Amino acid sequence: MPGTPIDFPTLRQIGWPYPGPPEDTLWAQAFAAHPRAKPARVSEQHRSGYVVADGPEAALKAESLPEWQKPRFPSHERAAVGDWVLMEGKKIVALLPRHTSIKRGAAGEHYHQQVIAANVDTVFIVCGLDDDFNPRRIERYLMLVGGGGAEPVVVLTKADQTDYAPDAVETLAELAAQDITVCAVNAKDPHSVASLHGWLGAGKTAVLVGSSGAGKSTLTNTLLGIDRMKTAAVRENDSRGRHTTTHRALIPLPSGACLIDTPGMRELKPTGEEELSESGFADIEALAEQCKFRDCSHQTEPGCAVRAAIERGDIDEERFINYLKLRDEVAAAADKLAARLAQKSEARVQGKALHKRLEEKYGKH
CATH class of the missing domain: 3.40.50.300 (P-loop containing nucleotide triphosphate hydrolases)
Structure with a gap:
């Protein structure tokens, strides 16, 4: 890939979002940081590595960034199929920020996301x-x-x-x-x-x-x-x-x-970042805003707009029950996400404090 001009019309055939090079975006900043790199798109993701493409018929096995290979590196921060990356030869040197993504909570007790x-x-x-x-x-x-x-x-x-x-x-x-x-x-x-x-x-x-x-x-x-x-x-x-x-x-x-x-998926766990108002439940969320009580559980409270809609037949009750179930799952996942972010933030603060103490004791190296 290096040594040849970037063929943006060909990249458009595999979903490149711009008519030419990106301008005034985070992508443009990444290009500036890696002036010798060429863009490519992840077409396959395997445990052993990636396949990337810079055109409909072009495929290349790619070496991932070294930090992606660390066991504790967050999986959702590694490249996934559909991602755009910058390549120098066969090596991925940068992951371009995602415009959109679809994610799920990965299986297991510990919180992490899968793209x-x-x-x-x-x-x-x-x-x-x-x-x-x-x-x-x-x-x-x-x-x-x-x-x-x-x-x-x-x-x-x-x-x-x-x-x-x-x-x-x-x-x-x-x-x-x-x-x-x-x-x-x-x-x-x-x-x-x-x-x-x-x-x-x-x-x-x-x-x-x-x-x-x-x-x-x-x-x-x-x-x-x-x-x-x-x-x-x-x-x-x-x-x-x-x-x-x-x-x-x-x-x-x-x-x-x-x-x-994609392969069939058995587990569909939320990440905690979902918006139920954008997930086919906008009508129920809008009705909930009309309830008499702000903390209405939509069960037996007087003035419940949601219950009234169910009784009129405007809202299917099984769908409403599923809404409550998914709402609770999203809320629980959001709590786990918040705890995970707080833990990372605390670890970052502790790391900076340790680094400062070491500098004070031994000087800068």
Whole structure:
């Protein structure tokens, strides 16, 4: 990469957000700090390292920054698929700040975050119209998207395998009323999938999320026009799929957009940074502002606008119960995040104090 001019039109084909070099941004500052470096995009992330690209057909195994390899280095501060980095030869020398991201709380008792995809414009939440259809899980995915800066679109696949697609779309009417698009498609039919093209223009990036067997890889193959991604039939007894996608990968599309395919995710824990008002619950949050009491629990209090809406049939009660559950999970994760940040801040203060004492005792080195 070094020694050649930067081909920004080609970078646009893998989602570069500017017509040329960045100006007056944090990205421009990073370029100034590394004048010999060239931009590239992370297209694959593996335990052993990264694959980056500076064009639709260009792929290079990259060496990560040394600090990323430390066991305690925060995983969400390492590069993820969709991130832009600066390269000197085969070495990553800088991670450019993210414009958007979709994250989840990683599994385990200790708080830490995992980036699912970075610098995406749209998140396609894919759900099959078989036994995979679960409005509550769709709401959980919307929770993860909320606050991350990307637009969510709910994609109901396997519309050709059931007569109930219109009923499923109607079940999600409360989401559609908040300008969250809900599409029912046959993932194998290019004409049906064409309804998604509006989000896949040149320079745009979308990520597919959903459970195994929902049809993400089939959808990717149809958008590509070739069978590139491995697919497999779901089990008949529970409609669950096998993990045919084993790692996240960024794939350029013929339209000039990029698509990030992801493995199915079993755990969808919040990070504490989510905004439920941006997660398909804006109507409930707005109603809560109208309650008579500021600390209304929306159970038996008089003058509760939320309960009144449920009783009128304007709000589905199961959806409201899920809202309460997700609200509590986000609040608990936010507490853990605050404690983690306070701990880091205290450690930083203690480190500075120790450094000062050592200087006073031994002088500067």
